Amino acid sequence: MLFPAGTDPTTVRQLLLQHTFLPLVSVQSTHNADVLFQRQCLNDLLSVLQVFKPYGNNARYSVPNQRFKITNSSLITRTYSLFPVRFEPSLPELMMVHDASSSPEKLKSLFSISSLELLLKNLNQPTSISARPHDKLYLELFRMVISSNQIVLFDTLNHPVSQIFVIDYHTDTLDTIRKLIVDFRNYNFPKYFQISDLLIHIFVVYDSQMVLEQDVNAYQTKLQTNLSVSSTAVPLLMVASNDTAYVKISKLESATIEEEVQSVQLQHSKELTENDTHLTLPKALDTVLKSRCHEFINRHLIPHMEAKLRVWGDLILAPKKSITGRFFSVSRKLFNNNSSSDLNQTEKSQFNHKENYYHRSSSEQAIRKLADWSLILKDFKYAYSTYDLIKKDYINDKAWVYVASTQGMCIISLLLTQTQPLASDTPPQAPDKNTLRKIRHDIIEPYIDNLSYTFKSRLNVKTYAIRAYLVVAELLLSMGMMFNIPWWFGDLIENYYLKCMGEIDSHLASSAENPQVIRALLYERLGYSSSRNHLVPGEFKWLLSEKHETLPKREVKEDTQEIADEKEATEEDLYINEQKLYANKPNALVGLTRFRKSAAWYLLAMREWLELKDKEYVRQLMANVSECFEVSELTEEWYDRPESLLGVIKLKLK
Template identity: 25%
Template sequence: MTSPGDAAPVKPPPSFSPGVARASSTSRYSTHASQRRDSVQSLDSNHVDQSVGPSPPPLSATTELPIRSASPYARSLRSSTPQLNRSSLGSPDGGRFEGAEDVRSLITRSFSPVVGVYASVDTDDLVHEKGFPGGFWGLIRPFGENVPGKIVIRDSVGSSRGWEDYGVRFVDLGGQARYPPDATPGQPPPLTQIDEALTKDLEAAENPLARTLRPKDLAGASTISPLYNDFLHQLLSIPSATPHETFRHPVASVIAISSRNTSPLETLRQLYADTTNGDRRLPEWIHPEYLRYYVLVHDEDRDDIAESTKLYDQMKRHFGLHCHLLRLRSNQCVVTDDDSVEVPECEWVSPAERLSGSAEPLVDLDMDGHLYLFESDVMAIKAFVRELVAQSVIPFMENRVAVWNDQVASRRRGISGRFMSMSRRWAGFGSSSRSSLTGSAGGVSGNYDGARGFYRPDAPEAVLRKMADFAFMLRDWKLAASTYELIRSDYANDKAWKYHAGVHEMCAISLLLNPVSMPAKTKLGDIDQMLDTACYSYHTRCSDVPNALRCLTLAVELLKSRGGLATESAARWAMRAMDLGLVGSIGQVLLSERISACYASRPPLPGVRWGARYRKAGMWSVLAADLWLQLGQPSLASACLEEAEHLYASVLDRNEGIFPMPEMQVFVDNLRHTIQVEFLEARGLNTQESLDAVPPMDTQETSEKLDKRQHRRSLVVNPLESGIQDLADNEDRPDDDFERA
C-alpha cells in the first residue's frame, strides 16, 4: 500500500503502455422564477507549461509533443475569415438564433471532442454531499459545453485562430450504464423519442409556444423557431458512438480521485486498468490509446491542503504533467448563500434523458428547484476545464493530426500510394493476408471485417477517418474535406457502405462550413451529389434513419446559410426528408416551415420584380398551418397563416388576406375560420354562442369543425383541395405574372 506521504518513487504497472498519446432540460422554453445570477468573469489562462505525451508512463522523446506557450493569447492570430460568435455564453435555448453564423456555430459545437470521466467511489461520494446525484461527471458536465475564454487552434498549415464558442462533451465511463450506451430492449428508436419529447413540450401548460407567436418569430427567413431549435438540439444529441465515425469516441479521459482516498496511487492505477483491459474497457472498434488526464479533488472543508499538494506533486512525477489539483468545498450550497451561483443547464441532452427525467435536478425547497455552487467552486471548475482543453486535449489532437497526415495521408496522396491503391483494387496486389480468411465479406483490401461491420482501429482506413474527424473537430475544414475525399473510393471498394455514406456526408458538410470555399453553381452540383450518395447509403443500404435525417437536416441549414441558389437546393433536401418519411408528425410541420423560410430568404433581383420565391414560401406556410391545425395547435397555425398572407401580399401589392383565385380565397377563408373555432374551443368558450364573431364558412364543413374531437381533420383532404393544387400548379410561374392569373 502506498500512502500519499510516500516520497519513494513508484513505478507504473506493466499494463501501462506508452502508445499514442442539461442539469435541467424539461422544457427549453420554460422560464425560471428568478433571474440567473451574473456570470463569473472570464478566467486568466496563465497556467504552467505542459508537454503532451502518453499518459501514465514517463514521457519519452519519441512521443513527446512540442511545448506550447503558457498562454494561448500570446500567440498571434492570423485569420482571413470572420469569427463565428456564439449567441449566448450559457445555454442558447432561451434565445433565438438570428443569423447564419449562429446556425453554423450550433452545428460545429455539436461535433465537439468527447472526454470520458471515470471517478473513484470516494470522489463521487464527495460530490453527492454537494447535492449532485450524477457524481463527479454530473458536476463538471455543464461546464464543458462552453470553455471560458478564447481557445486558439493551429491548422495544418501552421496558422492559428481563436474560437470563443469551443467546448467538449463529458461522458460517464464509470456509471452503471456502459459507454457507448447499449440498446435497451423495448426502448423506442431515437427519432420516435424526439417526436415524443417535442409533443411533451407542446402539451406543457406553461409552454410559451401555446401563445400566439408573431409570424417572423415562427417562419421568418432569418430566424429559427424555439421548437425547431429544440428539434435540432435533440437530433444532434443522439448518442451515436458507432464504428464508422469517431466523433463520439473519447479523445481523452479524466481519471479522478479525492483527498479522502487512503491509497491514491494504487487507485489511479486500478482506474486506468479498468478503462484499458477491465470492466470499463471500450469496444474493440474504439482505439484504447487516448489521452489520460489525472485529477485530484481536494476537500476544502475537511482535508489539509498541504497533504493534498504533496500528493499532487507525486502524481506529476509518476504520471506526467497531465494532472490537475481541483479544490472544491464538500458542503452543499443553497440559494441563500451570498456567494451562490446557479449551475448552468446542459445544452446537449439526449431525447432518452429528457423523456426519462434523468436530466432534471433534485427538487429542494432551499434551492428553488435548481442546483447551486459556491463561486469559488465555479471558478475552480472553469479553470480545470480550460486547462484540460487548452493545454492537453487541443495539443494532443493537433499532434495526432500532424503525425497521421505525415505518416499515412501523405503516402496515400503520393504516386506510390495511388499505385498501390489501384493495384489492390484491380489486381489484388498489396492486400493483407487476412483477405484469404475473410473471403468476400472481408472486402478486397482485407482490412474491412464485413461480418462485424468495422475496420480495426489501426487499419489505414480507420486512421484516415479518425484524422479527418479530428481535423473537423479542430475546425480545419479544408484538411477534413480533402481527407474525406481521399478515402471515399476505399470504402466503396470494400463495400463498407456506412463508412461510405459517412465520408460523403462529412465531406459535403466540411465544404459548406468552410467560409473560404464559396461554392458556385457547379460546386453546388458536386455537393448535391455527395448528399444524394450519403442519403441513399444511409437509408437504403444501411437502414440508418437517424444518420440519414441528420445528413439532410444539416445540409438544409448550411445550404440555406449560403443564400442565393443554395436556398432552393436546401428546400429540395427538406422535401426529400419528408418524402422518405424520416420525421414524425411534428417534424413534418417543422420541415414545412423551414422550406417556407428557405424560399422566403430568396429576395428578388435588384431593380426587377422577378427572381423571388415568395409564392412558394407562402404555399408551404399555408401547408404548415394546415398541419399545425391537425395537431391541435391553432396558435401556431394562425402564425403560419399570417406569414403566408404577408408573403402573398408582398407579391400581389395588395392588402394581406386577398388572393387572386377564388378557389384559393375560399380555402384560406375556411382555414382561417377553422383556426378561430379551435381558439374558442381551446379557451373553453361556448362555440355556438361565439359564432357571431366568426365569419361563416362557404362550405358544409362548419358543423364538422365544431365537433370537439381528438383528431382534427385536414382541410387539404376535402373538396377544397383544388385551392392548394392551384397553388402547386402555379408556383413555377414568375411573380409578376401571378397577379394577372
C-alpha cells in the same frame, strides 16, 4: 417589404459546430469524489458527471476573456472564443448501454422519430416544466436530430478523445488510481476502437480549507512521475447550509432525445419541481469548474489532438498521398508475398467484410480519425481533402457504410470550408460559378443520393439520411445567404426539406392524419428559405427593405442641376393625374422574389398549428404572409373565401 421572421441559418451552423463536431470526453469518478461533491452541493443524489456535463458548453458557461488557440495543418494559429466539449459517461458504460438496446451486428437508429415528436409536443405545451418559446422550437428540433452519443464503427466523432478520472485527494491513493487506469485499459474494447489515442487525465478534487495548494502540487508531481498522466487540481470550498450564493443549471443541458424522454416520463408520473430538473451549485464551485475546464481544454486536450494529427499526417497520410506510397499499396494488394507474421498484420489492416469494420491498427481507421479530429479543430479544408482521399479506399474495399458516412462528411466539411472566414477580420470569399457547379453537380447531389440509398435500403436506418438532409439544407441556406446567391441552391434546399418531411411522415404513417409539430416546423422552414430565394442582385437589395417607397435620390451633374433650376415650371409640369394607378411594389422586383411560394408554405404551417390548438402562434405567423395577403381582417378577395385555406384559418381565429 417585410421578410418573414425565422431562425438565422448562421445560428443553426453555429449550433452544428457546438453540438456535433466537438470532442467527446468520457468521465469516470471514484465513490469518494462523488461524496465530496455531494457534501459541497448538499445533495446526496449528485454525481460528478452530472456536475461536469453542463460545463462542457463553454458558449454558455465561459470564463472572462475566454480564448482558445488552435494551430492547423498549415501551421497557422487561430484564436477562437469557443471550443465546447461533451462530457459523457466512461466508454465501457456507453458501450454497455448501446449493446443492451440492440445487437452489435445491427446498426441502431440515431434517434426515435416518435420520441422526437412527443418531445416537441411537450416543449410546445405552456404548462410543461421544459416549455420553449416558439422561435426556439426549430433550434430544439435541429439540436435533437444532430445530438447523439452513439458509438459506431464507421464514424469516430463519438469515440472519446480523452478519459478523465476524478479522484479525491484525501482518500484515493496512487494504487487506487493505478488500478482504475489498468482496469480501464484492460477492458475488452471493440476491435475498431484505438485506445492508445486517448488522453488519460486526472482531476484531483480537494477541500481547500484542509489542504495547502503546495501539497496538492506535490501530489500532482507524483502522479506525473509514477503514472505518467497529467492532472488538474479542483479546489472545493465547503459552504454552510445557509449560504445563498448559488447558481441553477439545467440537468438537460445538451441532452440526447433518450435522456429528455426519460424526463418527460418522470414529469407524467409525478409532479416535478425545479430541483428535479435543475442542479443547485455554490457560486464558488461554478467559478472553479469554469476555470478548470478551460484550463484542461487549453493546456491538455487541444495540444494532445494537435500532436496526434501531426504524427498521423507525417507517418500515415503523407506516404499515402505520395506516388511511391500508392504504388506499393497496390503492389501489396496484388502481389502479397509477405511472411506469415506480416500476413496476419496485413489481414488485420484490411476491411473485415464479415463483421463490416476496419481493424483499429489499419491505416484507413487512423486516417478517418485524422479527418474527424481535423474537423473538430476547425481545419475544414484539410478535413475535406482527407475525407476525399480515404473515400477512394473505402470504395475499393466495398465498405459501403464507410463510403456513405464519408460522403456525408465530405459535403459538410466542404460547405464549412466555403463559409469559414479567412481571418478574424476577413470574411470568406465568394466562390465562382465553376466552383458552384462542381459543388452542386459533382459532390452534393450524387453523394446525397448514394448515402441515402445506403442508409435507407442497405441498412434500414433512415434517421441517418434525415440528419444528412437537414444538415446539408441548413448549410446550403447559410452559404446562399452569406454570398447573396440563394438561387443556386434554392430548389435543392426545398427538395431536402421535403425529403426529410417525407421520411418522417412515412415513419409516422399511422398518425399521418394527425397534426405534427415536426411537419409544422419544417413547413415554416420551407417558407423562410423560399422568402430568401430571390433573384435580386446585391446592389438592388435596398428594394427589398420595408421602406421601399422612398427611392434613393438620383445623382445629377452640376450643370444639369443648374439648367433644371433656371427652367421655369410650366402648367404641364404642375399637372397631377389623380386617376393614375401606382404599383404597390417596385416593378423591378416583379418575378424576382418567391414571397407567394413562401406564403403558401406558411399557410400549411398555420394549418398544422391550428390543429394543434395553438391559435396564438397562428396569429403571430400571419405577419409572415402579409406581403401577399391582407391579414388584419376578412376581405372580399378570392383568398378569403370560405373554401380557401387562408379564409378557413381566419374564420377559425375569430
